[in-house]
Amino acid sequence: MTTLDLQFLISENYMALLILGGLLVMMYAYKEVRLPASKTFLLIATVLLLLCISDSLESWAILSPDRRNIRTIASIFHYILQPLVIYLELIVLMPNGKGKNHLPLLSLPLAINTLIYLAAPLTDKLVFWYDDGYAFHRGPLGASIYIVTFLYLGLLLYAAITTFHAHDKRLSIVLFFMVAIALVTATLEGFNLAPGFIDEAIAFGVFLFYTYLITVHEAETRASLITKDLALSQSELKLLRQQIRPHFVFNSLHIIKSLIRKDPAKATDTLAHFSEYLRANFDAITSDGLVSFEEELDNIKAYAALALADESKGINMIYDTDELYFRIPPLSIEPFVENAIKHGLVEGGTITVSSKNEGDAYVVTVSDDGVGFDPGETKVEQVREGIGIANAKTRLEKTCKGTLDIKSGSFGTQVTIRIPKEKA
Numbered sequence: 001m002t003t004l005d006l007q008f009l010i011s012e013n014y015m016a017l018l019i020l021g022g023l024l025v026m027m028y029a030y031k032e033v034r035l036p037a038s039k040t041f042l043l044i045a046t047v048l049l050l051l052c053i054s055d056s057l058e059s060w061a062i063l064s065p066d067r068r069n070i071r072t073i074a075s076i077f078h079y080i081l082q083p084l085v086i087y088l089e090l091i092v093l094m095p096n097g098k099g100k101n102h103l104p105l106l107s108l109p110l111a112i113n114t115l116i117y118l119a120a121p122l123t124d125k126l127v128f129w130y131d132d133g134y135a136f137h138r139g140p141l142g143a144s145i146y147i148v149t150f151l152y153l154g155l156l157l158y159a160a161i162t163t164f165h166a167h168d169k170r171l172s173i174v175l176f177f178m179v180a181i182a183l184v185t186a187t188l189e190g191f192n193l194a195p196g197f198i199d200e201a202i203a204f205g206v207f208l209f210y211t212y213l214i215t216v217h218e219a220e221t222r223a224s225l226i227t228k229d230l231a232l233s234q235s236e237l238k239l240l241r242q243q244i245r246p247h248f249v250f251n252s253l254h255i256i257k258s259l260i261r262k263d264p265a266k267a268t269d270t271l272a273h274f275s276e277y278l279r280a281n282f283d284a285i286t287s288d289g290l291v292s293f294e295e296e297l298d299n300i301k302a303y304a305a306l307a308l309a310d311e312s313k314g315i316n317m318i319y320d321t322d323e324l325y326f327r328i329p330p331l332s333i334e335p336f337v338e339n340a341i342k343h344g345l346v347e348g349g350t351i352t353v354s355s356k357n358e359g360d361a362y363v364v365t366v367s368d369d370g371v372g373f374d375p376g377e378t379k380v381e382q383v384r385e386g387i388g389i390a391n392a393k394t395r396l397e398k399t400c401k402g403t404l405d406i407k408s409g410s411f412g413t414q415v416t417i418r419i420p421k422e423k424a
Contacts (some may be wrong), residue, residue, distance in 0.1 A: 013052040019203040020048050021148060021286050023210060023281050030214050037092040041210055044088045050082045055199060072121060075128065075136075079117045079145045083110055085202050086182070087291040091173075092209070093159050094299050106155075113148040146186070153183050174212045178205035252277075255309045262409045271307050276302035280331065290327035291366070292400060293355060297321060300334050300353060314348025316339060321355045326362040328402070329395040336366040336415045339389060344370035344413050360421055367414040 023045055027038075035041070054077035061071030088109050091103075120127035126139045160175035185201035185324045252274050259267035280299035297319070304317050333353070340351045345368055354365045396402030396417065 010297050013199055015188075016048070016052050016199040016203045019200065019207050020045060020052065023048075023203070023207045026207070026210060026214065033214065033217055035213055035217060037213075040088055040092050041206075044085060044206055045218075047081050047085050047088065048199070048206065051078065051085065051199055052079045054081065055196075062134075067129060068134070071130075076117045076120055076166040079142075082198065082202070083113055083148040083152055085206070086149060086156065088176070089206065089209070090152060090155055090159070093156075093252070109148045109151055113144045116144045116190070149186055150183075153179055155184070156182075170216075171212070174209060178209060181205060193336050200276070251363045252306045252309070253307075266309075270306065273302040277306055278336075291330045292324070293321075293326050293328055293333075293362070294324040295298065296328055296330065296333050297353070297355075300337050303334055303338060304341070304351075307338070312344075313341075315345050318350060318352040319354075320352060323355045323357045323362055326419065326421075327400070328364075328417075329392075329399045332392045332396050332402075333364055333366065333417070335389045335392045340366065340368040340370065340413065344372070346369040346371060348414070358418075360417045362421065364417045364419070365414060367412060369412040372408040372410060372412050 019385065023041075027041060054074045058071055058074035058078060060076060061067035071345060087107065090106065116127055120142075123139070123141065124244055125137070126141045128136060128138045128142045130136060157179045160172050160179060161171040163175060181201045182198070182205055185198050189195045189198050252270075256267055256270050256274065276298060280295070280302065284375060301317075301319070308315055308317070337351060337353065344349065347370075349369045351366070351368045354367075356363045356365075393404050396419075400419050402417055402419045405418075407414045407416075
């Protein structure tokens, strides 16, 4: 091409190309956003680009009758692609399968218009032709471009009215504006009052619609994040309530208060245990990872010291921990000790916490010589296991593929936890 040719390629559709460039920049900037109609928008952008190229070639070919064939081909492409853009806009409005059953019927006018203009060179003066002075004339079948364009614009208008009645006023305003500028521009072009602006009008409408969808998506994403944050906060508070029982806290404070007068040294030790217990529970709420078994053991000892500060319960704790250096979910062992103290040893007894290194796994056992329970008795089992143990089970499975086995009977209850070494 010469310099003059390049000038025509750009200048004739400069605004349309500028708007199209803006659309492509927006699509690239938000490429990680998965809009339901992202692929359709990319197709629209491609069609608009081809439309701009065909218009520019047509404008360049008008300069010389020697370019009649180029002008004919460019005109055919223009009158096929123009209603295709509006058709694709309609597709965007039903991205989730709504109205997809009507697609064959919806695409029929587009197909007819395409066939008419593809056949234009073979139909003499039925579609369009050029006179001896190289002036363009439209034949009776050539009106199909306006019929199809206005039909699709009418369907867009119907979509705007429908969304308005569905109380989606923001979307309906955008659609009304898209339809209005396209209708006005197409009408002015049809009467040859302002020809050559339909591509810009369509491109601007598409750009506006895409910007609207991105804005709505961003707003919905922010709202979703706020909802998730709120749900997470509520979940953390729920877990906190489950882990730190107010009754146990008040009981511990009451014991500490009474020990201050009777045995200040023991009161100081008990207060230290209480502080350790609270720290471990709060850390468990905010921690997403694993903690060392040694830390969990410290928390178990703190809890047991608080729960057994009243020596009248007659419960002894034995810690047989050969292995300390592996990792587990926080507060995943303590609920089993709590369960043994609250339900297993109603008349006193011994609780043993042990940890061993066994081949491919670390094994933690919490056992008591209490009354036990029958796993077949659902209600009893639910009372014995409780919410804390259910949480511990889930966290063991999810975070480190840990397995849990509970055996109970006349000998008492034994809880065995196995944690694969590759996960610890």
